[in-house]
Amino acid sequence: SQQGEEDPQALSIQEGENATMNCSYKTSINNLQWYRQNSGRGLVHLILIRSNEREKHSGRLRVTLDTSKKSSSLLITASRAADTASYFCATDAMDTGRRALTFGSGTRLQVQP
């Protein structure tokens, strides 16, 4: 698999339920970021978690990072129809010092009202 792969590829839930999306990566990283993209639109930054952090919260978002497993998860609690979008994780590689982001394929979240 490639750097920054999310699963599931698609997720459909009812409004009010929690949505969990996972991301795996291969290289050592400085940071991992999660972005949201509505269909055909730009990327909206949601949250950044540093490699020395294990968990971070922002509103209804909770992100975890396990550097030993090279994985991260994004939890959206009490989902709303407006949360319907694609969600991407993006990493920057530590070994090269690059800040360029490598994106995963994304999870398409559908929240049914």
Added chain:
Amino acid sequence: EPEVTQTPSHQVTQMGQEVILRCVPISNHLYFYWYRQILGQKVEFLVSFYNNEISEKSEIFDDQFSVERPDGSNFTLKIRSTKLEDSAMYFCAIIPPAASTDTQYFGPGTRLTVL
């Protein structure tokens, strides 16, 4: 969140033509990036630009591509001779000055259609 605008929002061009995509950050940023997203595919890194020069580029960023900051504010991506496979969304991203993190903020994108 820093404001980044891109023009045009949609560009249609004939194969072989040159296109220039523009990114207009509102504040005085130092780090700029171009990414592209072919329909239905991943967002891919093209090039990063720091202190008025290219700091890194991907394999995609071949001789057909160039970037510059012609007037100290706009940041442009030029594709010299477009190919059908250049059809994609092109996103500019910035890291704000004096940022405490490496958060990259993206513009709304330019949809390039090559016919």
